[in-house]
Amino acid sequence: MVVSATTDGGQRKIRRNGSFGYVVPALLLIAFFFIIPVLMLLMRSVLEPTPGLQNYRELLGSTTYLRVFMNTFTVAGLVTVVAVVIGFPVAWLLAIMPDKWSRLVMAIIILSMWTNLLARTYAWMVLLQRTGVVNKMLINLGIIDKPLALVNNLVGVTIGMTYIMLPFVILPLIGILKSIDPAVLRAAALCGANKRQCFTRVLLPLSLPGIASGALMVFVMSLGYYVTPALLGGTSNMMLAELVAQFVQSLVNWGMGGAAALVLLVVTLVLYAVQLKFLNPNRAR
Amino acid sequence: MTQPFLSIKGIRKTYGQVIAVKNVTLDVAQGEFMTFLGPSGSGKSTTLYILAGFQDPTDGDILLNGQSLLSTPSHKRNIGMVFQRYTLFPHLTVGENVAFPLRIRRVGQAEIAERVSKALKLVRLEGFEDRKPALMSGGQQQRVALARALVYNPPVLLMDEPLSALDKKLREEIQFEIRRIHQETGVTILYVTHDQEEALRLSDRIAVFSQGEIDQIGTGQELYANPATHFVAGFIGDSNFINAEVLSSADGKAKLALPGGTVIDGVPMHAGKTGGKSASLLLRPERLSLSSHQVANGLAVTINDITFLGNNIEVSTRTGNGESLSVRLPFGHEAIASISRGDQAWLSFEPKSTHAFA
Amino acid sequence: MLLDFEKLGILRPFLIGLTALVCLFLILPIVFIAALSFGSSQWLIFPPPSWTFKWYQMLFADPRWLYSALTSLKIAAIVTVLSVVIGFLAALGLNRGSFFGREALRALFLTPMILPVVVLAVALYALFLQLGLAGTTVGFIIAHLLIALPFSIISIGNALEGFDKSIEDAAILCGASPWEARIRVTVPAVSHGIFAAAIFSFLASWDEVVLAIFMASPTLQTLPVKIWATLRQDLTPVIAAASTILIAFTILLMVLAALFRKGRKA
Numbered sequence A: 001m002v003v004s005a006t007t008d009g010g011q012r013k014i015r016r017n018g019s020f021g022y023v024v025p026a027l028l029l030i031a032f033f034f035i036i037p038v039l040m041l042l043m044r045s046v047l048e049p050t051p052g053l054q055n056y057r058e059l060l061g062s063t064t065y066l067r068v069f070m071n072t073f074t075v076a077g078l079v080t081v082v083a084v085v086i087g088f089p090v091a092w093l094l095a096i097m098p099d100k101w102s103r104l105v106m107a108i109i110i111l112s113m114w115t116n117l118l119a120r121t122y123a124w125m126v127l128l129q130r131t132g133v134v135n136k137m138l139i140n141l142g143i144i145d146k147p148l149a150l151v152n153n154l155v156g157v158t159i160g161m162t163y164i165m166l167p168f169v170i171l172p173l174i175g176i177l178k179s180i181d182p183a184v185l186r187a188a189a190l191c192g193a194n195k196r197q198c199f200t201r202v203l204l205p206l207s208l209p210g211i212a213s214g215a216l217m218v219f220v221m222s223l224g225y226y227v228t229p230a231l232l233g234g235t236s237n238m239m240l241a242e243l244v245a246q247f248v249q250s251l252v253n254w255g256m257g258g259a260a261a262l263v264l265l266v267v268t269l270v271l272y273a274v275q276l277k278f279l280n281p282n283r284a285r
Numbered sequence B: 001m002t003q004p005f006l007s008i009k010g011i012r013k014t015y016g017q018v019i020a021v022k023n024v025t026l027d028v029a030q031g032e033f034m035t036f037l038g039p040s041g042s043g044k045s046t047t048l049y050i051l052a053g054f055q056d057p058t059d060g061d062i063l064l065n066g067q068s069l070l071s072t073p074s075h076k077r078n079i080g081m082v083f084q085r086y087t088l089f090p091h092l093t094v095g096e097n098v099a100f101p102l103r104i105r106r107v108g109q110a111e112i113a114e115r116v117s118k119a120l121k122l123v124r125l126e127g128f129e130d131r132k133p134a135l136m137s138g139g140q141q142q143r144v145a146l147a148r149a150l151v152y153n154p155p156v157l158l159m160d161e162p163l164s165a166l167d168k169k170l171r172e173e174i175q176f177e178i179r180r181i182h183q184e185t186g187v188t189i190l191y192v193t194h195d196q197e198e199a200l201r202l203s204d205r206i207a208v209f210s211q212g213e214i215d216q217i218g219t220g221q222e223l224y225a226n227p228a229t230h231f232v233a234g235f236i237g238d239s240n241f242i243n244a245e246v247l248s249s250a251d252g253k254a255k256l257a258l259p260g261g262t263v264i265d266g267v268p269m270h271a272g273k274t275g276g277k278s279a280s281l282l283l284r285p286e287r288l289s290l291s292s293h294q295v296a297n298g299l300a301v302t303i304n305d306i307t308f309l310g311n312n313i314e315v316s317t318r319t320g321n322g323e324s325l326s327v328r329l330p331f332g333h334e335a336i337a338s339i340s341r342g343d344q345a346w347l348s349f350e351p352k353s354t355h356a357f358a
Numbered sequence C: 001m002l003l004d005f006e007k008l009g010i011l012r013p014f015l016i017g018l019t020a021l022v023c024l025f026l027i028l029p030i031v032f033i034a035a036l037s038f039g040s041s042q043w044l045i046f047p048p049p050s051w052t053f054k055w056y057q058m059l060f061a062d063p064r065w066l067y068s069a070l071t072s073l074k075i076a077a078i079v080t081v082l083s084v085v086i087g088f089l090a091a092l093g094l095n096r097g098s099f100f101g102r103e104a105l106r107a108l109f110l111t112p113m114i115l116p117v118v119v120l121a122v123a124l125y126a127l128f129l130q131l132g133l134a135g136t137t138v139g140f141i142i143a144h145l146l147i148a149l150p151f152s153i154i155s156i157g158n159a160l161e162g163f164d165k166s167i168e169d170a171a172i173l174c175g176a177s178p179w180e181a182r183i184r185v186t187v188p189a190v191s192h193g194i195f196a197a198a199i200f201s202f203l204a205s206w207d208e209v210v211l212a213i214f215m216a217s218p219t220l221q222t223l224p225v226k227i228w229a230t231l232r233q234d235l236t237p238v239i240a241a242a243s244t245i246l247i248a249f250t251i252l253l254m255v256l257a258a259l260f261r262k263g264r265k266a
């Protein structure tokens, strides 16, 4: 496919250094088991049960499914905002604190990131249940007097997802903040700016491209998450990825499943393209 | 006694075991151009950073017009500074950068515009208001930084090796501009450099830093003609040192025996703590004269090499016990014609013009 | 000043306090699970009334847990080898080649990483149903290979970027055949990238849930699928025991990676 698209000059290049051969195994794998199946699934969304766009009409027209979209975007948005608001100060401190301390914090962040996703989700299921530690603590502190429902709803999903996404906000932001010269902020201070002014007029604008890029990445990742929402959210608070799975697994409705998958795919790719084009911090600098 | 404009009193700064600044005391007059000159790691930047309030001294005080600055945070010190690295705000245009201190001070819009254009005119960058810093050369960026530091009329301007990232030609051009700006504005400048030529060209007075202390403060000429320490003598101007034996010393003058037996008298002596028997004798290459025949009180040397340097000629020589001495002769000096490599020759000098350091 | 640790002023205790809280937030669930796996309460009461090993005994007494762990291990090992080999070749081609569409190809290879896994899972499931690969080990391996491969291409690609090709050319001039030179010179020189690729590929497969849920059959389950299936029924402390073993395994890998990095520096 790629070869036939090349010009004469291109083909000569291929033959000359022969490097194209090396990518063939990977290319075959991707073509057969990624591109083709995804295209086939999308085809089914317009062919089954009968050719046409009725699957999309149903998906985008019914309030049931509209609620799923709402849930998905609300949770993803909430998770993104909370993760950025909490993650930015942590990344800030990590970027400037002495190495021996930042190493410890980094180890904790990476440990939580590498820990099996199901193990982490299970931990939150236990922690947030009605008789769980979080409810117990809140009651003991006198903040509430009856246990709150923290799982099987969007609160649980948001907490669990924020937990998963925090490292993805913190780690890239550390790099962004480290690339800002502290002398620029010293200059701002000598110019007369107090801490708040230094923050709003210099530090924040300088890290904004990085924040936006990280936020968008977390948002996109959250949109497509399946495991954590399925376990912490319960059946009545479905998100888009669960909907896709449900159409295929329980309802065996490949047409609707394909349509929902396409919506998820398109949203993801569009946001990803936006990120590459406008928010790539490497390019902005 | 009138109180000094800016007074640095016994500043000391340590980082754990590391002593960055040992003991720095210094008075600066209003409108003076004072340069901190010294090798890398001698504590120049640290001293400046303490003045700016980026670091707190371990000990000592800083007074501006008799008032201690230490309890004032950086943003209220009203001091200007140009840094070694480029510190323009990359997200703002040149005009916005220069306007930044005025915006913070809530100066009116019309006045901001006027003062920004005046400041940019001062650094000869009129018409660059709308450029982003990333699109400017290093020299231009430092000039914008200078405008930004001067636009709020600070009483003191700090400059930490602002030109070290620039090439030599550009550096000289901006040195000239800095001198002009100093004269036009009358601002008091504290300037850090490790380039002696830059220090000599710019400064009213120079403070020579060495290992966290000031060895000597004075005009360039004073430092050159009357160095107080071996270090200053070696750092300012070109220098040769040879070992000599102290025969006697009194009233700051010494009688010395040079290798080869020559005895000279009346050499200004800068005694160290030891008052020991051996001393280092400073001989400036341009104060030595050379002749191909023996002279009274001369120092016998062998000619190693002769290098033509344009308007003068450098002759490198070696004494009997292997110490190298270089001699600078004006172009066309008569001795040149009669000597060549490997020859024996004699160096002579005025004892009063040399210095001995015990 | 906002980026000078010593001069943060009141911001410093604020930032340190917040970071400490975030650290607690990140570490507590993990510690908590480990503690509960030794607690005697069936209902995961904390603090546990007493301590016990019975959940571990139950875990090891049930052959299905062990069998699923072995399945995971087998699949992850095969995926790791394939991912490193194919990834090395692809990274070499992308690094050395100057063919048309190279950048597009690189982006294509990395898409499985950014795509929602559930889309890939559903699509592959449909294909495998037709090909008869659903519920087979081969199906599992292909699925996991797709998401492991980008990690290999990135890790090895980065290492190759820092490797000067002229060293390989020098070996060829010394008489080595191109492949001999590659195996004897290039592979050792990028070994840290290969090591990283292997670890990431292994973890990508070992921890993978979503694809596995779709690929699994009642007789062929990986450990995450077994946990998932159990979790959907109840929150038994046996899962805490299994999770604790997984966490210990993760820490072991982290320590290994850290030692490896230290060894390279020394």
Ligand SMILES: Nc1ncnc2c1ncn2[C@@H]1O[C@H](COP(=O)(O)OP(=O)(O)OP(=O)(O)O)[C@@H](O)[C@H]1O
Binding pocket: B015, B018, B019, B020, B021, B038, B039, B040, B041, B042, B043, B044, B045, B046, B047, B194
């Ligand atoms: N934050 C710090 N922690 C530890 N040591 C420091 C720190 N800052 C400076 N030092 C040490 O203090 C000494 C003086 O540093 P300073 O930056 O003042 O030197 P300098 O004269 O400006 O040198 P240069 O010409 O290289 O800029 C150096 O030995 C340096 O290593």
Ligand SMILES: [Mg+2]
Binding pocket: B044, B045, B046, B160
């Ligand atoms: Mg310095």
